[in-house]
Amino acid sequence: MSSKSAIGGTGVPGWIQAMPFGLVFLFFFIIPLILVVIVSFWDYNDYEMLPSFTTRSYTENFEGCLAQLPDLCTVLKTYVSTAKFCFIVWATTLIIGFTVAYFLAFHVRTTTMQMVLFLLCTIPFWTSNVIRMISWIPLLGRNGLVNLALTRANLVDKPVEWLLYSPFSVGLAFTHLFTFFMVVPIFNSMMRIDRRLVEAAYDSGASGWQTLWNLIVPLSKPGIVIGSIFVVTIVMGDFITFDVMGGEQIASAGKVVETRLNALQFPPAAANAVILLAVTLLIIVGLNRIVDVRKEL
Amino acid sequence: MGDRSPAFYWLAAFFGAFVLFLYGPMIVIFILSFQGPTGGLTFPLNGLSVHWFERLWRGGGIVDISGAFQRSLELGAVVMILTVLLSLSAGLAFRKRFAGSNLLFFVAVASLIVPSIVTSLGIALEFRLLDDFLKNHGPSWLTGDLKTTMGTFTSGLGAHLTWTLPFGLLVMFAIFNRFDSRYEEAARDQGATSWQTLRYVILPIILPSVIGVGLFGFTLSWDEIARSSQAMGEHNTLPMELQALTTTVTTPEIYALGTATTGVSFAVIALSILSIAMVRARQARHGSDAGEA
Numbered sequence: 078m079s080s081k082s083a084i085g086g087t088g089v090p091g092w093i094q095a096m097p098f099g100l101v102f103l104f105f106f107i108i109p110l111i112l113v114v115i116v117s118f119w120d121y122n123d124y125e126m127l128p129s130f131t132t133r134s135y136t137e138n139f140e141g142c143l144a145q146l147p148d149l150c151t152v153l154k155t156y157v158s159t160a161k162f163c164f165i166v167w168a169t170t171l172i173i174g175f176t177v178a179y180f181l182a183f184h185v186r187t188t189t190m191q192m193v194l195f196l197l198c199t200i201p202f203w204t205s206n207v208i209r210m211i212s213w214i215p216l217l218g219r220n221g222l223v224n225l226a227l228t229r230a231n232l233v234d235k236p237v238e239w240l241l242y243s244p245f246s247v248g249l250a251f252t253h254l255f256t257f258f259m260v261v262p263i264f265n266s267m268m269r270i271d272r273r274l275v276e277a278a279y280d281s282g283a284s285g286w287q288t289l290w291n292l293i294v295p296l297s298k299p300g301i302v303i304g305s306i307f308v309v310t311i312v313m314g315d316f317i318t319f320d321v322m323g324g325e326q327i328a329s330a331g332k333v334v335e336t337r338l339n340a341l342q343f344p345p346a347a348a349n350a351v352i353l354l355a356v357t358l359l360i361i362v363g364l365n366r367i368v369d370v371r372k373e374l
Numbered sequence: 375m376g377d378r379s380p381a382f383y384w385l386a387a388f389f390g391a392f393v394l395f396l397y398g399p400m401i402v403i404f405i406l407s408f409q410g411p412t413g414g415l416t417f418p419l420n421g422l423s424v425h426w427f428e429r430l431w432r433g434g435g436i437v438d439i440s441g442a443f444q445r446s447l448e449l450g451a452v453v454m455i456l457t458v459l460l461s462l463s464a465g466l467a468f469r470k471r472f473a474g475s476n477l478l479f480f481v482a483v484a485s486l487i488v489p490s491i492v493t494s495l496g497i498a499l500e501f502r503l504l505d506d507f508l509k510n511h512g513p514s515w516l517t518g519d520l521k522t523t524m525g526t527f528t529s530g531l532g533a534h535l536t537w538t539l540p541f542g543l544l545v546m547f548a549i550f551n552r553f554d555s556r557y558e559e560a561a562r563d564q565g566a567t568s569w570q571t572l573r574y575v576i577l578p579i580i581l582p583s584v585i586g587v588g589l590f591g592f593t594l595s596w597d598e599i600a601r602s603s604q605a606m607g608e609h610n611t612l613p614m615e616l617q618a619l620t621t622t623v624t625t626p627e628i629y630a631l632g633t634a635t636t637g638v639s640f641a642v643i644a645l646s647i648l649s650i651a652m653v654r655a656r657q658a659r660h661g662s663d664a665g666e667a
Contacts, residue, residue, distance in 0.1 A: 088567075088568040088569075090470075090472065091466075091467040091468070091469075091470040091471065091472030091475070092467070092472040092473060092474065093467075094463045094464065094466050094467035095463070095464045095467035095468070095472060095474075095475070095478060097459075097460050097463060097464075098460045098461065098463065098464035098467075098478070098482075098539060098543070099464075099474075099478050099481075101460065101532065101535045101536065101539060102478070102481050102482065102485060102536065102539070104500075104532060105493075105497055105529075105532030105533060105535060105536050106481065106484075106485050106488075106493060106496075106536045107481065108496075108500055109493060109495075109496025109497045109499065109500050110488070110492070110493070110496050111496075112496055112499045112500050112503065113492060113495055113496045113499060116499055173392060176385065176388055176389075177388070177389055177392050179385070180385040180386065180388065180389045181389075184381070184382050184385050184386070194389070197393060198392075198393070198396065201396045201397060201400060203593050203597075203636075203639045203640070203643060204400065204597070204635075204636045204639060205596075205597040205599075205613050205616065205632070205635055205636070205639075206597065206599070206613075207599065207613055207616045207617050207620065207632075208400070208403070208616070208632035208635060208636060209399070209400065210620075211403065211620055211628065211629075211632065212399035212400050212402060212403040212632070213399050214415060214416070215399075215402050215403065215406055215415060215416045215417060216398075216399055216402060218415070218416055220416045221416050221417075222402075222416075222417060225417070253395065253396070253399070256392075285379070285381060306487065307487075310487050310488075310489065313489060314488075314489020314490060314491055314492065314600075315489075315600075316491055316600070316603075317599060317600060317603075317617060320617075321617065321620050325621070331489060331491050334491050334492070334495060335491060335603070338495060338498075338604060343495075343499060343502075346495055347495065347499070350489075350491065350492040350495050350496075353489055353491075353492060354488060354489065354492050357487070357488070357489060361487060
């Protein structure tokens with residue numbers, strides 16, 4: 078017996094095997110995050126960042142916010158608007174995702190069919206998000222199919238303008254792109270539910286709705302929370318969907334960072350990134366209260 | 375459970391509508407990318423042609439698409455290889471206990487959840503500060519004609535890996551959770567060294583899933599845009615060019631580009647599925663003496 082190591086590949090110690098993986102995150106994730114926090118407290122002028130401590134980037138962001146109350150200042154308005162999108166997209170992806178997962182897990186009878194239908198839902202995920210966004214243009218544009226159908230049916234006199242480059246199209250695109258992230262974890266949770274419980278509920282005289290609400294929803298909670306974390310954090314930090322689908326008219330928390338970067342104002346960009354990160358983490362901590370995610374993986 | 379309930383038909387209809395919602399728009403742009411030379415961004419089709427694909431190929435009108443195409447392919451290939459190697463190695467490490475394993479797992483998951491723009495900004499800052507440091511303190515042979523250390527295969531590669539590696543690790547967890555460790559015990563009992571066990575027992579068994587990790591790594595990189603936005607240096611990747619084009623291009627050429635990009639994704643998937651099938655067939659043929667390979 079040449080090796081006494083427990084299960085697991087080579088006799089090389091674990092920390093050496095994990096080192097390359099860890100180093101990538103050290104250099105391209107941890108150090109960058111620390112730098113974002115440090116630089117957010119730096120000063121700057123029109124040309125460069127100046128390494129001296131100041132809270133200027135933060136205070137400028139919130140300038141006049143207190144004085145203006147109860148009216149919201151720009152930065153607060155942006156966050157409220159982004160949070161609204163988060164909530165709407167969360168609700169739509171959850172309802173659609175849960176229904177799809179429920180159908181796949183409890184109403185499709187053979188495992189093969191389940192896998193086939195599940196894969197059918199994953200294929201669009203392999204296409205670039207930008208392409209999936211622009212694919213709405215021929216449908217929702219002023220001369221698009223939807224408007225064509227509406228005018229032909231005499232439902233409207235002139236083409237509807239709010240279909241594209243509007244809050245509606247942004248929400249629609251988010252739902253289109255990210256419902257998948259809800260389906261996967263919820264489906265995964267549902268597949269772990271012991272089918273005998275469902276039968277026991279049925280035998281005890283529970284109606285379909287009662288079984289759904291009192292048994293399946295609570296037991297799917299881990300999947301629901303994981304999916305929610307994904308969707309909410311994506312919408313919170315997004316700037317591309319808001320840009321492409323919003324016609325560059327709709328502000329978002331992620332776009333604030335990007336705008337500052339395009340102006341090469343690194344300290345204010347970093348300050349906004351820190352605020353965005355803090356808000357995102359608060360949401361995750363809130364969701365994590367509901368269920369301990371680590372236990373469920 | 376009896377026959378199909380009415381609920382089944384409602385849910386089946388809902389599922390059908392969902393699939394239509396997923397595919398409908400994409401199918402529309404695939405059709406429109408074959409628009410005739412005089413056609414526009416919406417229906418009707420003015421004839422069928424490959425005019426816009428030809429224009430795309432020649433590079434007429436659109437800036438540096440072929441360059442971006444090539445860069446994205448190369449970067450995707452490098453990301454794919456590194457994702458497989460690093461996740462496999464880390465996956466093996468996580469089967470044992472090692473100091474900091476909890477922390478590493480936490481960091482990898484955090485990398486998925488921290489908004490991409492924040493990570494991208496951090497990497498951009500890191501390389502800017504590195505540039506400044508090198509220009510002021512670096513040796514002259516290095517700094518003589520140094521413009522920036524940022525680039526597709528430095529900062530860009532790192533940015534992509536922070537996105538692909540956590541997925542790679544999660545897939546590795548799934549693989550090893552299902553792995554029957556009696557195979558390696560048997561190999562060890564017969565005197566195989568730990569390297570031989572890895573090379574001739576573990577790897578051949580998990581190879582199909584490892585190909586899957588590679589495929590995942592490539593497509594995630596090929597379509598990545600948010601993390602790339604600040605970290606690529608002077609040359610854009612293909613999705614970044616595509617995003618820039620959404621505001622400037624008003625011809626079906628952009629649909630042709632979309633169709634071509636999706637074509638590459640699907641070709642890679644087909645290639646992976648093919649190689650997985652080949653590996654499986656080989657496993658079936660050599661079933662009894664897999665260790666001989």
